[in-house]
Amino acid sequence: MHWIHLTAEDQLQKVIVKSQERLQVIFKYSSCCHFSEIVFQRLQKNCCPGEIDFHFLDLTNYNHISEKVSEIFGVPHQSPQILVINEGHCVFHESHPEISLAGILQRVTVAA
Numbered sequence: 001m002h003w004i005h006l007t008a009e010d011q012l013q014k015v016i017v018k019s020q021e022r023l024q025v026i027f028k029y030s031s032c033c034h035f036s037e038i039v040f041q042r043l044q045k046n047c048c049p050g051e052i053d054f055h056f057l058d059l060t061n062y063n064h065i066s067e068k069v070s071e072i073f074g075v076p077h078q079s080p081q082i083l084v085i086n087e088g089h090c091v092f093h094e095s096h097p098e099i100s101l102a103g104i105l106q107r108v109t110v111a112a
Contacts, residue, residue: 019088026069028059
């Protein structure tokens with residue numbers, strides 16, 4: 001799976017702009033959270049659709065960006081967490097062991 005690493009707040013505006021053309025997924029990961037690693041490994045084993053951009057947000061190093069994500073998209077901060085962004089809005093978010101690529105793709109199909 002190809003990840004675009006979120007390391008600067010200004011990238012969030014690019015995610016919003018890109019979401020007008022194609023779906024954007026943000027995966028919030030914490031090295032301090034056992035579930036984060038489990039979910040990350042599950043996602044890594046899958047191929048992601050080429051028409052979706054997958055972003056990786058390391059909460060350990062970029063917690064301030066996670067706070068901005070919560071503020072911009074109106075979702076509570078959790079870890080691990082997946083957000084699907086379509087047309088500038090979070091159309092789906094899930095956290096903890098409920099996160100799966102199948103669940104994301106099902107929501108992506110509904111959102112598209």
